[in-house]
Amino acid sequence: VTCEELSEMLTDFLEGELNEQQTDMAVAHLASCPHCETVLSLTRTLIESSKELGRVTLEPDHRAELLTSILKARKQ
Amino acid sequence: MVVEMGHRASTNDSRSVDPPSGLNSLIELFEQHVNGVYTVAHRIVWNVADADDVTQMTFLRAFLHMNELRDPSRAKAWLYRIAYREAIAVLRRRREVPVDPAELPQQATAATPESEVVAQELAELLGAAIERLPLSLRAAFVLRDVEGLSVSEVAFALDIGPSAAKMRVHRARAQLRQDLEDVLSDL
Secondary structure, eight states: OOHHHHHHHHHHHHHTOSOHHHHHHHHHHHHHOHHHHHHHHHHHHHHHHHHHHOSBOOOHHHHHHHHHHHHHHHHO | OOTHHHHHHHOOOOSOOOHHHHHHHHHHHHHHHHHHHHHHHHHHHOOHHHHHHHHHHHHHHHHHTGGGOOOGGGHHHHHHHHHHHHHHHHHHHSOOOOOOGGGSOOBOOOSSHHHHHHHHHHHHHHHHHHHHSOHHHHHHHIIIIISOOOHHHHHHHHTSOHHHHHHHHHHHHHHHHHHTHHHHHTO
């Protein structure tokens, strides 16, 4: 597996959608390639950070206003 | 999940939604999914007023078309599909207006003051980087990696094939990783 091929496989690797042979090849490449290992690590950090921090938080008052508006519009 | 809707979805009743149970279902949907719907809306339209409109229209349309939700376990992806369409409609309608930073909602933050500052900064950098993504990649990324939909659910929400959805997620992650490399390396 080359670095370019590993890059193309990365999403399937993270999604657990590679077959056993492909997974073994990816793991072997990652073990011997610091660059691709770093790319994988950064991608995992990005995904974890996005789950934690990517969401836009609604304040309680704002949330209540939205529900009120929806219920009011529903009657119209 | 949203079990009450199963009965309605399984009937062929062509009348409008029964008021008491329909209202309960609407409120239940709202309570469970409003934060996610609002996030999808805001990440696409990037404007509080429009995000409010998209969120309201999403739940109103969901209420009106609840009988189309045949599988209650897909309520989340179904709502996000509606939200995405509403957000796209807003983008097509509106003229571009400058975003007032004061109008941007607060990001989720961590517990302690010090970590709160770091998390706030990271959230802002992440939000700005997501905003720089092309719309198609932005929507796929938010649905998959912020809201946690499966690739097949992302495909359903965006009305594209699973391969295209996966490719968009792949490209979005690559662009964000490059954009945020220095920040991510420090985490």
